[in-house]
Amino acid sequence: MRALSVQIFSSLPLFLFLTSFKLLATASPAPSPQSPAPAHGPPPPTPSSLPHRILAGVPVVDTPIVRDAQAFAKTYSPGAYNHIMRCWLWGVLHLQHNATLAAQVDLEVHAVGLMLHDIASEHNLSHPFVSPNRRFEVDSAIAAASFIRSHPDGKNWPDWRVQRVWDGIALHAEPKFTLYKEPDVFAIYWGNELEFSYGRPGGERKGITEEERNRVLIEFPNDGGGPGGAGPNTGLLWFIAWYCKYKPESTYDNWMQSYGDVVPGYSPVGHRLYDGALATAGVNVTGLVQ
Numbered sequence: 001m002r003a004l005s006v007q008i009f010s011s012l013p014l015f016l017f018l019t020s021f022k023l024l025a026t027a028s029p030a031p032s033p034q035s036p037a038p039a040h041g042p043p044p045p046t047p048s049s050l051p052h053r054i055l056a057g058v059p060v061v062d063t064p065i066v067r068d069a070q071a072f073a074k075t076y077s078p079g080a081y082n083h084i085m086r087c088w089l090w091g092v093l094h095l096q097h098n099a100t101l102a103a104q105v106d107l108e109v110h111a112v113g114l115m116l117h118d119i120a121s122e123h124n125l126s127h128p129f130v131s132p133n134r135r136f137e138v139d140s141a142i143a144a145a146s147f148i149r150s151h152p153d154g155k156n157w158p159d160w161r162v163q164r165v166w167d168g169i170a171l172h173a174e175p176k177f178t179l180y181k182e183p184d185v186f187a188i189y190w191g192n193e194l195e196f197s198y199g200r201p202g203g204e205r206k207g208i209t210e211e212e213r214n215r216v217l218i219e220f221p222n223d224g225g226g227p228g229g230a231g232p233n234t235g236l237l238w239f240i241a242w243y244c245k246y247k248p249e250s251t252y253d254n255w256m257q258s259y260g261d262v263v264p265g266y267s268p269v270g271h272r273l274y275d276g277a278l279a280t281a282g283v284n285v286t287g288l289v290q
């Protein structure tokens, strides 16, 4: 295990220190950044002041931390890489089609958040960021905050920027919270959501045209693998059912639970929030509320 870790880390840029990942291996509570986002914090860099490059026909922000986040995603999320890149681009296209929202979003927070939103989603319990029990969104948020804090530029980010990345990643599958949070946070949600919603009858498109979408799909094909993959052994059902099978504790009380229907032997009974107290009291809950 130690030799393995050294091998992994030696292939990374020097700025990644082993120490910053030590805490990831434990099952202790998530070290989320402590300070709340200030109401009048330092403003993010104005979008036009940041360098850009063209990717799949889309102008995307191009700074060292954004480039390094992409390399980090490729190294640690090979299975979800194309999905991740598409989500970033769906997110950027969403902003391009809504100038009001674009003016409220920090492009580096948005890029890092979307590219690292599934950094701990690999179906691999030996993966350095995958815990045995935490939700994959939380594992990903912790790894992303750690990446930022270990980065020469990220070190200087005020806490509220790290917090927005953390929240955007941890809540990226929880619209009932996310949609009421800061634009940085719900813009990250939409980048991922458009991957699934766009092709659904009546789904959201946020102004993205078929032509724009096709350019992204040519650059980062949806050819199986990852949560957005197509095919019998791919796609979201298959992707999430893995957590029900191998990290069941992370699934019983939330949106992932129903994906367990396709996993033989999986049952939330006994793990539901009410099971403990009522079972102890001997209450028969069937038909409790008429």
Ligand SMILES: *[C@@H]1O[C@H](CO)[C@@H](O)[C@H](O)[C@H]1NC(C)=O
Binding pocket: 098, 099, 100, 101, 183
């Ligand atoms: C654009 O974004 C703003 C700010 O989030 C939102 O209020 C507005 O509804 C959006 N416009 C469209 C057309 O979606």
Ligand SMILES: *[C@@H]1O[C@H](CO)[C@@H](O)[C@H](O)[C@H]1NC(C)=O
Binding pocket: 004, 008, 124, 125, 126, 127, 128
């Ligand atoms: C799982 O992760 C470990 C540690 O990063 C790695 O050595 C191994 O190759 C991975 N297994 C698969 C099937 O990708």
Ligand SMILES: *[C@@H]1O[C@H](CO)[C@@H](O)[C@H](O)[C@H]1NC(C)=O
Binding pocket: 284, 285, 286, 287
């Ligand atoms: C629980 O209540 C239901 C509905 O009233 C009843 O059919 C069932 O037999 C009860 N189960 C037990 C273990 O008493």
